């Protein structure tokens with residue numbers, strides 16, 4: 001079965017965590033001469049490397065222990081650390097499904113890890129037959145599943161994820177960057193059931209804090225302690241920790257904005273449907289729509305000329321652009337320009 005020590009790189013397993021000044025003396029009371037900080041100023045002190053206040057708030061809201069939580073400088077940090085903890089450069093492999101989020105590939109390249117890309121079927125769901133060829137490869141240490149998937153927008157079927165969790169001996173990294181927009185439950189509730197499960201979420205999308213760079217990973221205390229050991233000690237600034245705490249406290253704002261985005265998504269879909277150059281709009285469990293047009297390159301360029309910036313995804317899904325749901329006003333402009341374009 002799953003044996004964590006077998007899939008962690010030896011140098012990481014043997015690594016002694018760095019002890020910061022704040023690890024050596026944990027209290028608040030005293031005059032601090034221990035971290036070579038400047039005694040003057042407002043942002044003069046190092047932030048809490050354990051991000052305790054933010055973890056406490058998250059643990060209350062998510063019903064997990066602080067020991068199950070890793071806070072990263074965006075989820076991109078958790079993705080990079082997963083490679084660095086589990087995959088020996090130039091030797092081990094990772095796997096994901098395509099098309100999906102580009103950072104799995106970027107981080108694999110930077111870490112000199114081969115990332116295998118198993119194509120999704122035409123519904124952007126996992127093709128088990130193609131996966132089964134790889135799942136027992138002893139060098140395969142990491143599988144990334146993006147659900148809801150970017151750029152397609154759909155949630156990945158539970159049964160396929162459960163199959164992977166039960167049959168794969170390495171780490172299963174479920175990237176739930178868009179989960180708050182979905183009706184499907186998070187896999188977060190299952191971290192105590194599957195020892196090889198890590199669930200990654202972010203403050204960049206539904207919480208509206210993309211510029212603050214806060215990503216969260218949930219997993220067993222053993223896996224989380226590896227992430228904490230490998231991260232740079234002060235990876236999340238004080239300002240960002242406070243911004244995330246504020247966002248978690250403002251539940252009314254969070255719910256209201258989410259509701260508006262979901263309502264606007266429905267309206268956007270209905271309006272786009274009527275435009276004749278749009279051939280297909282894929283189902284979406286997220287805050288964006290993947291839209292097939294008659295000619296994505298041309299549509300993209302023409303929209304840019306009209307100051308409407310979408311994401312051209314033609315290179316990963318033929319003739320598709322990805323449209324993020326904006327404010328009601330922004331969406332009205334998008335539709336107006338689209339209509340002019342279509343003539």
Ligand SMILES: *Cc1c(COP(=O)(O)O)cnc(C)c1O
Nearest residue numbers: 074075076101150177202204215
């Ligand atoms: C936007 C996005 C993220 C967010 O990354 P951050 O580093 O937390 O901003 C993560 N995964 C996917 C699939 C995304 O689309």
